[in-house]
Amino acid sequence: MKREEVPQDKSNLESAHFRELCYAVDENGEYVTEHSTGWNPKTIALDNAIQEINERVATARQRVLSGERSPLEYYMELHKMDVGILASYIGLWQWRVKRHFKPSVFKRLSAKILQKYADIFEVTVEELKNIEGKGNCA
Known part of the structure; x- marks a missing residue:
């Protein structure tokens, strides 16, 4: 051009x-x-991508608040990660991270594992456990 x-x-x-x-x-x-x-086409594509990310974060937040999933899913979506990336950051197999998305399993996680997740998401363990005050996007 x-x-x-x-x-x-x-x-x-x-x-x-x-x-x-x-x-x-x-x-x-x-x-x-x-x-x-x-460039208009690029702007439209970027806006669509951001909107999709915000919708995924909102959906994850609702699933956590309704008790279907643990807060890990919310933070993973908020930080634009997938299970593979999160698993590699924490140093666990993907199937173990997926298990941690179950609220019953998440409640039994050790303080050490919770701290690892909190460090990855740059929040405190208390913030990790409770997303009630969190908005849809950061």
Whole structure:
């Protein structure tokens, strides 16, 4: 794309003074860098992804509050992780982490395991156990 064709559409990131670095071709046919404030298709895709993440966090929160799941599912979604990533961070098999999503199993976790989870999610053990005061997003 030519230098003057680099998209300068409005985006949510523009308010954060974010500018993306793009490559373009100048009038001499040389590759140069050019800043872009946004591109509508990319902005729409980003907004959709953020909306989906927020919905997943809200769903996980409801499942925890209704007693279907342990708070680990909420924090995992909040921190944009999946079971594989969480398992690798805590150093346990995925099947064990999945078991910890059961409220009955979560209540019996040792202080050591709870502290590991709390450290991963950068919360206290008490915050890990009780999400009642937490909103949908951080």
